[in-house]
Amino acid sequence: MDETPQEARKQKLREIIFGTDTPAGRYFDLSLIVCIVLSVALVFVDTIDSVHNRYGDWIRIAEWGFTGIFTLEYLLRLYCSAHPVQYARSFYGVVDLLSILPSYLALIFPGANFTLVIRVLRLFRIFRVLKLLRYLSEGNILLRAMMQSSRKVFLFFFSVSLIVMVLSAIMYVVEGPEHGFTSMPKSIYWTIVTITTVGYGDITPQTTLGQGIAALTMLIGYSIIAIPTGILTSEISQEMVRKKDLRRCSNCLKMGHEVSALYCDKCGNELETDL
Amino acid sequence: MDETPQEARKQKLREIIFGTDTPAGRYFDLSLIVCIVLSVALVFVDTIDSVHNRYGDWIRIAEWGFTGIFTLEYLLRLYCSAHPVQYARSFYGVVDLLSILPSYLALIFPGANFTLVIRVLRLFRIFRVLKLLRYLSEGNILLRAMMQSSRKVFLFFFSVSLIVMVLSAIMYVVEGPEHGFTSMPKSIYWTIVTITTVGYGDITPQTTLGQGIAALTMLIGYSIIAIPTGILTSEISQEMVRKKDLRRCSNCLKMGHEVSALYCDKCGNELETDL
Amino acid sequence: MDETPQEARKQKLREIIFGTDTPAGRYFDLSLIVCIVLSVALVFVDTIDSVHNRYGDWIRIAEWGFTGIFTLEYLLRLYCSAHPVQYARSFYGVVDLLSILPSYLALIFPGANFTLVIRVLRLFRIFRVLKLLRYLSEGNILLRAMMQSSRKVFLFFFSVSLIVMVLSAIMYVVEGPEHGFTSMPKSIYWTIVTITTVGYGDITPQTTLGQGIAALTMLIGYSIIAIPTGILTSEISQEMVRKKDLRRCSNCLKMGHEVSALYCDKCGNELETDL
């Protein structure tokens, strides 16, 4: 394992930037999170007119500061990564690029409003510190429960969308354009607003028949929410029982520890905990 | 099993149209789904005034194209079905007929708006590809759980409707016609809007007493949603445990496989999976 | 058990009126339910102005017909009951009386609007046919689960009301009377509208700080709904498991039958089923 000094430096940089185990690595991640949160907060605050008018110049300066930091970080990651192309194409690589691109694009297309959306993606970089979750994915109860129930949930949403379309068509015919149901898309919008129990009230049924169908829509929405909850709850319960059965002490290999247990009840060894 | 050539052709057609096992059958189902989705999308888009004014003629042509396809499909199904009358009377037969009727009816009663509703039923034909679910109905956890809990859920809705009626009457008396509670049906509409936590805000209590009763109504609605969720969740959990106990390998007949298991843990044979 | 002819007639009447086992008893209950539903529907429909103006006289006549029927029923119940005073004081006795009183009171105080509320109580008489539930009360999973969890649910509502009051006070101070928060009761009303996710929109926060606190209120309301659902679901699951363990065949006394089982799996005897 004799490395050139350059290789050694690269290796060390990689540990700091990509790793989370060394103090330097943790410090790097922490300062990055602070920068991300601050830069996103800046983007948000900048949209308030009074703030923009008074502190607009300061915000632009800070904005360029953060862009500089993130550009430096992106270049360092590219430099010290073992597989630069692979990194650039990975989800995080794309997110990293997207978080600096808008600022440079803003130089070319000044005042472009759509860059705001892309800038928000900068927040997604906070997910990077969550990469430790990757090692836990096998044991991740929540994720497994959701995948187990994905077919049932898909069928549920398929049925809901059929109900929504039928109800939308009926309401469109019953209420008509004069009461705000000007088109089928608008009617579908109303039905979703109603069936999810959001209920803006920007479009409301005016006829007695329409109000009756609306009441039916609400009751459907109110009761079918029990279905995904029931499915997911049962799956999570199952996963928890299975998890408990499989949880093994890494020292004495005894299995069947409680999910909440911190130490092996046979040899006292600390147990690994995950999400 | 010697068949006339006509019989053989019928049999082959039946496999393509009613079956889902052959490549041709799957291709037929897929093109049908595409046609259904497109024709329904067309119906929806046609209700937008600007689209109707600009592309109205094209939509009418496409509409007749789809009607032709669905008419052909209906006639083919009638022709190759083993029991044409039985098919015509079945749920899917009626849906198939309903999906072509409106277009022809529109020729006789031009501009009839109510045909829109019937045209939406065309989407129901997408359920046909779901007929494979029929073979799974015995093991369908969701359906069994819902049937198991139907009595409890009925009692729940009966109690809710009693609460709704009493609260409606109280609010009608307390608020009165001058605050929008012009009649009992309107008051029931308001109560359902409130108890399901939809809350349009088109009718709101104005008096302090009315707002107090409204707050009570909301809290009732907010807490009783736990009841159907609780019932259904418990039933689904029970069904899952039972399902697991009964799951049998078709090769070695070993029972008690996990719901998520893909292979028999005794002989390695692939297990059947269903919803 | 020698009875006078009068006693025998009383006994027979009692079987018809209070019983549900004989065909006559079932027929009596059914006609009563029809009368109740019709008379309640009449009360509801009468509140619609256009209906009242056109059919007001007919409704008044039908109203008196139903009052006559219910008065006769009440007197018969009093007459044939084994303990008339006890019946008159029971829940159902009071409901029966309340269902005829308003009509007679309306003669004395004409146009009294508050009688509407009492008339709705007439519907509560439909609960009488539910008296068969009484024999099932011991095994009633839902009721036991709710009673088991009543202490937890009380604590939940106590905590919620504390949160509501604190948030109401804060919003009252932050938004003030100029944005619709004219008094603490109004502010509490707003908080309940928000925390139950009803969201009428008749009072909405206007200041940025107020909108922030409102967003927090919504998130609290959105997440704490999980608590009563979780409590009740767990209790129902527990009750179901216990119920299954205790379910006994009345023939061979074998215990431990599935909740959904219809026949004893040892001797084939039909099992009793309840809610």
Add this chain to the structure above:
Amino acid sequence: MDETPQEARKQKLREIIFGTDTPAGRYFDLSLIVCIVLSVALVFVDTIDSVHNRYGDWIRIAEWGFTGIFTLEYLLRLYCSAHPVQYARSFYGVVDLLSILPSYLALIFPGANFTLVIRVLRLFRIFRVLKLLRYLSEGNILLRAMMQSSRKVFLFFFSVSLIVMVLSAIMYVVEGPEHGFTSMPKSIYWTIVTITTVGYGDITPQTTLGQGIAALTMLIGYSIIAIPTGILTSEISQEMVRKKDLRRCSNCLKMGHEVSALYCDKCGNELETDL
């Protein structure tokens, strides 16, 4: 244990004020609760203009009466507490102080509105009678379930806030200031109003694209509510099973009693019950 008469008096006072076991202690707690509820009700009622104008003077007098009572209580607690400084610094000590401070502060800064908030904290003193819960904290199923699931719930809220921010930014760009989305904070407010299914309707999307994204937001909010419910329900179920396994008779030490059991099924000794 020979004490000076003063010590003995202090000890007795402590039993009355801090204790809940003696009749005097219970009587003290009860009168305190009545005072707290009354004084809070007074604060609430005082905010209604018509009440304030008519009974303002009486309310001020009663206010000072309650302040006197609570001041006396605070001083007595300080006096008879074994560790006065520790009490003064404890949560309840701070709450006790906060419940009398506003009235005195109101003398110095007349008409200060912010004291209302602090006065509401007076209600928190009702929690003091809940201190018996402290002895139950180990067995508290609800609290343990919530702590067990806190990591999952945190991750859930973290994901939700990311979704909220992305959707807010998209809506801000799509709808723009002319439809009420005047700034990112306002857009976030709208997204939370929508995703929690509150739906005030004070800001609603006007463009078709905006309504489509709004419909998506609602469906996300409608379905993800299943996740915390599922997590908490499973944890509560687990805790209940564990609790049952660990429940021990204090007489014969037999373990494994039902959560709902009142007596030991081996020796008939009364079992301790808790939340």
